[in-house]
Amino acid sequence: xxxxxxxxxxxxxxxxxxxVRAMLADAPELQVTGISDPSGAIALARELxxxxxxxxxxxxxxDGLEVLSGLRADPxxxxxxxxxxxxxxxxxxxxxxxxxxxNDYVVKLPSALELIARVRYHARAAAxxxxxxxxxxxxxESRAALExxxxxxxxQKSQLELMNRELTEASLTDALTGLRNRRYxxxxxxxxPLLAQPDxxxxxxxxxxFTFCLFxxxxxxxxxxxxGHETGDAVLVEVARRxxxxxxxxxxxxxxxxxxxxxxxxGYDYDGARELAYRVLHSISDQPMRLPGGLSLRVxxxxxxxxxxxxxxxxxQLGRDQTLNLADVALYLSKLEGRNxxxxxxxxxxxxxVARLTDLGVDPQSLRLENGKGVQLVALAGHEPDD
Numbered sequence: 001x002x003x004x005x006x007x008x009x010x011x012x013x014x015x016x017x018x019x020v021r022a023m024l025a026d027a028p029e030l031q032v033t034g035i036s037d038p039s040g041a042i043a044l045a046r047e048l049x050x051x052x053x054x055x056x057x058x059x060x061x062x063d064g065l066e067v068l069s070g071l072r073a074d075p076x077x078x079x080x081x082x083x084x085x086x087x088x089x090x091x092x093x094x095x096x097x098x099x100x101x102x103n104d105y106v107v108k109l110p111s112a113l114e115l116i117a118r119v120r121y122h123a124r125a126a127a128x129x130x131x132x133x134x135x136x137x138x139x140x141e142s143r144a145a146l147e148x149x150x151x152x153x154x155x156q157k158s159q160l161e162l163m164n165r166e167l168t169e170a171s172l173t174d175a176l177t178g179l180r181n182r183r184y185x186x187x188x189x190x191x192x193p194l195l196a197q198p199d200x201x202x203x204x205x206x207x208x209x210f211t212f213c214l215f216x217x218x219x220x221x222x223x224x225x226x227x228g229h230e231t232g233d234a235v236l237v238e239v240a241r242r243x244x245x246x247x248x249x250x251x252x253x254x255x256x257x258x259x260x261x262x263x264x265x266x267g268y269d270y271d272g273a274r275e276l277a278y279r280v281l282h283s284i285s286d287q288p289m290r291l292p293g294g295l296s297l298r299v300x301x302x303x304x305x306x307x308x309x310x311x312x313x314x315x316x317q318l319g320r321d322q323t324l325n326l327a328d329v330a331l332y333l334s335k336l337e338g339r340n341x342x343x344x345x346x347x348x349x350x351x352x353x354v355a356r357l358t359d360l361g362v363d364p365q366s367l368r369l370e371n372g373k374g375v376q377l378v379a380l381a382g383h384e385p386d387d
Contacts, residue, residue: 005123008050009034010041010067011085012059016108020054020085023112030119038062042070045077051123056108057086057097065100072101075229081122085109139167174255176233177240181255188252188264189320211265211273213280214327215303218339220259223297234291235299239284246283247276270307274344277305278380281342285382300382303342304330312347333377340382348376 007030011017017034024030035044038059045053053071057064064084071077083104084097094105103122106115143164172184180188189210217223217239224232236259243253243263252264265276285300306326310318318326330343337343 003029004031005029005052005120006048006050007032007052007054007119007123008041008045008048009054010038010059010064011054011056012036012038013056016056019109020115023109023115024119026112027116027120030116030123038064038067041067042074042077045071045080046074049076050080051126052081052083052119054083054085054119055102057084057088057093065096068097068100068102073230079126081126083118083122140164177236177255179240179243179253179255179261182257182262184252184254185262185264209267210308211268211276211305212308212324212327213263213265213277213303213305213342214256214260214324214331215263215280215284215301215342216256216258216260216331217284218300218302223299227295227297231291231293231295231297235289235297238289238291239299242283243280246279251276268307270346273305273307273346274378274380277303277342277344281380281382285340300340302331302334302339303380304328304332304334304345305342306330306345307347310347330377340384342380342382344378344380346376346378 007024009017009020009032011020011034014036017036021032021034024032033044033048033050035041038056039062041053041055041062055064055067059067064086068082068084071080071082081103082101083106084102085106085108086093087108089107097105103125104118106118109115110118147161172180172187174181217235220232220235223235236255239261240253240255243261247253247263248266250266252266254262254264256262263276263280265273268276281301281303285298288296288298290296304327306323308320308323310323310326312318326345330345333343334341
């Protein structure tokens with residue numbers, strides 16, 4: 001038995017609304033709801049959680065493009081498939097609808113057979129990020145197969161390479177901030193392989209080829225709750241801008257997820273790693289963020305940083321995932337200490353590290369084997385606002 005697929009029709013002309021409803025009547029699995037007041041469409045969509053919204057373009061008092069923007073701005077409705085219905089056939093109108101996030105554009109009124117087919121397709125395709133990832137992987141495999149079969153067809157090969165560059169770029173980029181996403185880390189480290197360290201660096205336990213600086217914004221949920229997700233998004237975009245200004249070209253800045261970011265420094269020594277972490281910490285907290293609408297917010301972050309490769313006094317090394325976990329634990333230490341600060345975790349001899357971690361309620365083995373021996377904690381203070 002087919003599952004019920006919820007459809008919301010938004011059209012300010014009751015006659016058209018009922019006509020569309022009648023066209024969908026031959027598909028019993030479609031549960032259709034209509035609304036003729038576009039100003040209430042988003043609220044009704046939140047209530048119904050439709051799989052598909054059939055949205056008229058020209059409406060009063062709110063036009064379809066404005067409703068479409070509202071749907072895409074609502075975090076609970078971003079994955080709803082939106083099919084625009086309009087008598088307008090101009091390419092510019094269609095391009096604008098797709099730019100704002102429409103999944104399909106249908107010149108009304110189509111045949112009932114076509115409309116049912118489109119609605120069924122988009123309802124079943126209202127998928128989560130996992131499905132989009134599977135689609136991307138399938139496309140990459142298809143690209144490889146096509147390149148193998150068409151090596152001699154230069155024009156086709158060029159078109160395929162261009163298409164896949166765009167797809168790869170999209171898959172490695174955070175849509176909101178324009179930064180790289182967490183999927184990019186593996187790619188970045190593989191494209192910039194670790195450099196061998198001379199014996200002199202091993203003896204002095206100098207930081208390795210990379211520095212992981214992991215941080216998240218303090219009390220970010222309160223910003224969303226008090227000012228709204230649009231302001232929260234503006235804060236994330238401003239954080240990205242500041243990070244770009246305060247990192248080098250061969251560093252990599254990633255949105256790790258939510259309000260968490262990862263900066264991977266490339267080729268820093270011990271002092272350079274501390275300086276990088278300091279710049280990142282203070283780039284967020286030193287100046288209030290001037291946001292749209294004249295709002296000014298002071299935002300701080302909690303940060304942890306650690307070198308890669310991690311080379312102990314006995315010459316042993318920790319891997320990338322282990323080193324990233326060290327930075328994560330250091331971030332946790334920063335939060336326990338009151339936020340707006342950073343901790344670095346480096347190979348070294350810190351005789352007080354075990355007692356310190358015990359006082360903070362952290363298992364020393366989270367940082368290093370041998371009960372925390374051979375670990376050096378480096379503390380950084382954030383900017384304190386003037387009274």
